[in-house]
Amino acid sequence: MFKRLALVSLLLVTLVATMVLSFSAPTIQAQGDATPAPTATPIVAEIGSGGGIHISFWNGLTGSDGVTLNEMLAKFAQDNPDISVTVEMIIWNTLYQKLQTAFVAGEEPDVFLLHASEIPQFGSFGVLRDLGDQYTSGGGWLADDDISATTMSGMMYDDTIYGIPLDNHGRGLWINTDMFDAAGISTDPATAPTTFEGWVELFQKLTLDGNGNNALSPEFDAENVVQWGYTVGEWPNVNFIAALYQHGGTFLSEDGKEVTINSEAGIAALQQEIDLVYKYHVSPPSAGFDTWQGFGAGTVAVLPTGTWYRNQSLLQTDINSTAWPNWQFGPQKATWFGAHTFMIPVDLKGEKLDAVLKMIQFVSENQVDWAASGQVPARLSAQEALDPATYPSNILLGQTFSEYGVQDPRSTVTQEMLTYLDAELSAALNGMKDAKTALDDAAERMQEALDRG
């Protein structure tokens, strides 16, 4: 009898303890009434009710940027009642996979959005339509000189233009202005440090332990940090690419045939990131730490994120924050950016092709509206038309992309190479490998991929 009672009691106590712990655990968001409910992005959106031409459009805009694009497409459908659009928003990595299988099966969409860095891969497969005829140099509507030379170069593979750029999106910092004020640091981006040592000091002032000591204090307890100055875990390969170029390094050799990330510049760049974690204790290791949640909960002072964070910052946290340009850890400035790009399957023909081109032209000519997504419109004329009061982060970060932006390497195996790099960066930023070993190992695998082509 006693055993039975003990058994039932044990099971019930376990159940109750689990529930109590669940309910009493700390919540993610700082409490506040001002936080509005997040807007869900529909995974499939049916836009327009026209019974005429129907377009299928795949993209990876699963965040609030998807909502912005769908609103633009709704205006297009209103102006073109004979055209309707089914938009499928698929997380980027899955989109790459789904596109490849769709092409094999002959079930590809009529138009899709990818990053410019994927153009060499899909271009080499011969599945993309040449879009040179859409630019004024080919007799089309899009002025070549309305796209920056850097962005334009990303649209090409083997001297053929395969893309029409929608935006430039890239790295920028979001800073918690309340934490800056508390630490006595100016929030004016013009006052940002220009050396690694300067940034370390800034992060140290912003990193606090449970006793309120910052990381410059001799009493600082690195085992009990409650507020991080920085976080290295936010998309590490983007940070690495920026730091690599800041130190004068390159991703690939000039002829694109040799991986050069394990140069002295690369090792110096990665070592700085490692030091932020293990030497200066101003960032948690990259794994096991949710950077966005950390920033949203007020435990991270400087979030290295990007243009896409604008709406997250405005709508989904109650943190007072503002955008800063990317850090400068090396002797020269560099920041990473990419471009969302429209592409069309090579086999699309007839009135459907006309409808797709009409839709792309509409979105391109209304790119100012696209700035509401947080991204920087690709057309220079649209960038100039942005209202500074409404779009400060787009303008600030857009200027850095134009002035010193660098992009992903251009190769038919970029995704594969970045996969190898990601794993090695993760090993280095979690104390499993030193910078040189990690980059040597990554370079070896990446070179094999590059050689296979």
Added chain:
Amino acid sequence: MLGINARLARPKWLALLPSPSLRTREAIAAYLFLTPFLIFFSIFFLRAVVKAVDFSFYDWRLLRRTIPYIGFDNYRELLDDEIWWIALRNTVQFAAMTVAGTTIVALAAAIAVTQPIRGQGFFRVLLYMPSLFSVGAVGLIWVWLLSTQFGVINYGLSFFGIHPINWLGDPDLVLPALSLTTIWWGFGFPMLIFIAGLQGIPDHLFEAAKIDGANGWQIFSHITVPLLRPTILFVTVTGVIAQFQAFGQPYIITNGGPGRASYTVIYYLYQMAWVAFRMGYGAAVAVTIAIIIAAITAVQFVLIGRRVEY
């Protein structure tokens, strides 16, 4: 009224053939029942297996126009592939921890819920419930539970003065953490199997042992475990097969990290086939995994199966 023999009476033209034996007729009937399954199995599974073996001899990229035959080159590369060996080592560790943990927890839970206690049905349902969740839901739940920043587990440990532990970021802890997740998720089904096994042990054996003065542990080790060996064999064999194919947990919870500390062989297969789009190499990985699982299953049958009393 027509009897079954009348309904199964042979057509006249068949009378010209020698009459099949009862055994043959039963075999024909059995295969006829199996036929629908075999048709679907052949179309949707066997054909895919044969194609996968075939693909493993080609350098097949999904959209590339040429698919060169390269013989055993994919297999040779696999044997020299450092990441493959890391993934295999991780998988063996993960499967060993998870199968052992699942078997122990499931057996303990089965014994607990077969006791004549109040609310027996409620506890059976409660303990089985995690098995009903998808791996996506389980992954998200455990990312939160194990979180360094907001996790309930670290929150509980903080009452004992323990600083937050980076369960998913520490290379030494990540596999045990994924294993713990999987045990919680997966012990419900083996628990049901053990309940059935326990109910199949005749009560008089326990009663006789009690009369002879055996204590609880002696009854468990000398009666319960030996008579559950067929069940234990089933649970461990199916467990190894399942855990060798673990994918959703590292994919959703850790992305294979930190570094490659939680790469499993199926995660690596996914990376090769669906990130690098090296389908031929991915097929070689898949075939090799199948061979390894078959070999381990055979060893399990030899080691545990020969001591099984059916």
